[in-house]
Amino acid sequence: MFIGWLSIEGITMGAHRLWTHHSFQVTPLLSTVLMIMQTMAGQNCIWIWVRDHRQHHRYEDTDGDPRNASRGFFFSHMGWLMCRKHPSIIKTGKNINMEDLNADPIVMFQKNYYYLLYFIFAVYVPVAIPVYFWNESWNVSLFVNYFFRYVNVLHTTWCVNSVAHSFGNKPFDKNILAVESRFVSLVTFGDGTHNFHHAFPWDYRSPELGTSLQITSKLIEGLARLGMASNLKYVSDDMIKARAKRTGDGTYKTQTSEKAL
Template structure:
């Protein structure tokens, strides 16, 4: 980002009445990092994760077989669980805690932390630490899901091996004091395992059984395992597909791309060339709520007074960037 762009964004915020200092979040690409020369460290498989991921996906397949026999209420409940857990990642761990792209009140942070435990994608602190290091050292050894290592590694393979030492080395130097100071984040980290058991598995299973008499087996496999596995894969597609397939209207020098299918399944997180170019924009896109339920949700929270100070980028700054570094595929809507 040029100095003029930074200043324009800052001016925009002041015009919008947002009394926030320029973000200190370390989510901007650091081109001074150079990967170490010589042979790469050996790949160390983590068999526990490989086995658990395989079992989860087999369970999800069985959930798919059971799906036609689920009641309408159970299908609707599965969608509700998908939405709440997805928001805990998109509006919570990602746009709020990783990028600080808006401010959230205490009740909203509690809701997002509960949704985040329902999503079972590591606690908010760990998720945001890995995500900041992903933006700062994108597509290098210090990126936890470095997409230059291929689709499978960036999708799920990175969760089945020990991290590259540079991820840990660079991650330890990140500024994370904002996360440590957030009581909701640290409370969720302290009670993470119990919160996951309750919110990712027990609650999704017990509600259909208790309230409308669904069988416990179906309620475990459909709103539980199937919903969890689909949501995980929708998230992972941002790291894999949206780093490999799609247009690059904002910056052709980086891998992340605009991918409408990923945007749809990840409730607004597939506009990835825009997002890596302007990581502090609360909408992660210049097109507002289009294919972007998360932006609609944050707008609603702002309307209700539960969120404030959404940061966005002016059209002039976007268009200047499109002209300067885009590949010529920019569309106006």
């Protein structure tokens, strides 16, 4: 459970809010820790994850989007990983600017040694800990801490692409498929306010603003107080209200107050 949560944070705080959207900055130590946590999730290296996600935002729910939700629920959930890429994805993928990550030594180190790092941090360490510390058998530990955890984290992450592009309201932009989903907030420990996220992707609170827990946002704020994170970007309440009024579906309710960090 704890390793599962760590790997979800490696995706949501690391690969998503930090490396894809640069909604805050971190120290090299925190960057290394997040890289290890992202490796635990086994969702490809940061570089590939970020390229696919930037493509998802830029070509949202069209043929250029790797998990185009207009091709149906199953395709956006996991079908996109089972078939050949649409020619538009290959073509538009070349338009994605990756220079920032090409210049990031931690991201490039992980890209170059991904399979070795994957074996160490996604397989060996989580499986070995219960065996060495509380005499669990290798078989049970492998099943629970690798297979079960991996499948669980994959499906919760995929729910963002499928459920959060299918069932819910659109307070900020009614013209897109992304929605607000309580269910997705629950299974991902927060990241269900996806309509807001597509409207304001650079906000560090973005995929969970308005939900009750906001664990990742509070974690980022705590790390900022410790001096490990800085330059937290966020959208003003006025801008949120104006956007909701201009393009929302009328379901917006005041849901936030300004953060000052």
